[in-house]
Amino acid sequence: MPEGHTLHRLALDLGAAFGGDLTWSSSPQGRFAEGAARIGPRVMEGAEAYGKQLFVRFAGLEEQVRVHLGLIGGLAIHSGLPEPGAVGDLDARPVVGQVRWRLESVRAWADLRGATVCTLITPDEKAAYLAKLGPDPLRDDADPERAWRRINRSRVTIGALLMDQGVLAGVGNVYRAEVLFRHNLDPFLEGRFLRRDEWDAIWGDLVGLMAYGVTHNRIDTVRPEHEPEAMGRAPREDDHGGEVYVYRRTHLPCLVCGTPVRTEVLAGRNLFWCPRCQPRSRRRTPVRG
Known part of the structure; x- marks a missing residue:
């Protein structure tokens, strides 16, 4: 199972790849279809990690995406332009394997596979969940x-x-x-x-x-x-x-x-x-x- 530093690194990489950009979300596998439909198209504001949890937030959306990779999960981030006029079109960037959540922009795309958790959570749900966790050595607010x-x-x-x-x-x-x-x-x-x-x-x-x-x-x-x-x-x-x-x-x-x-x-x-x-x-x- 990925340890906490991996999630913090992913948060930084997601921010670098998508931060401030208009993004599209989809769920080729279908298990996150409803959540993906609520997300996009929206500007991705940023991502953060707490322990082994990853949270991604979008402009104008109260909920955030919570991801837990579990034992076999992985989030692969790629850079590169799709075919002209094909932004948001999955055919421009072929799907390989069981992709639960695809996030893409004009300049990059990311595929989440094998995660234990990928869901939208409200601010109250996030606060309640984090209250159950101990301090994260990688966070400035850790006690x-x-x-x-x-x-x-x-x-x-x-x-x-x-x-x-x-x-x-x-x-x-x-x-x-x-x-x-x-x-x-x-x-x-x-x-x-x-x-x-x-x-x-x-x-x-x-x-x-x-x-x-x-x-x-x-x-x-x-x-x-x-x-x-x-x-x-x-x-x-x-x-x-x-x-x-x-x-x-x-x-x-x-x-x-x-x-x-x-x-x-x-x-x-x-x-x-x-x-x-x-x-x-x-x-x-x-x-x-």
């Missing part, structure tokens, strides 16, 4: 204190809490494994045992790592001394791209200590960690406040 209050009183493991979108929005399986490794934290430590300085370090690291992901459109979490050139090792080959410490490195040697990386299902996803760099915690006293 990490909200997440800390949830974590500080929880008996759930920190490895599971980081994946709970109601605690922290936008963090997925890669970032949770990597940030816990980078701070030598036991993924199975209950939230109530986490120290405040550790939470502050996790939050600050996520802000930096995820911002890098937006800029470079990939996840890189290794420090300079552990990059392939510095260690004399081959670059990582994986469809997710980027250099990581433990994610999808089961049984491979830890880049720091050489211990084989382990994996176990936690919160419905495979958790990866190094048993030596992240030893099981013996803490038994909850942190207060």
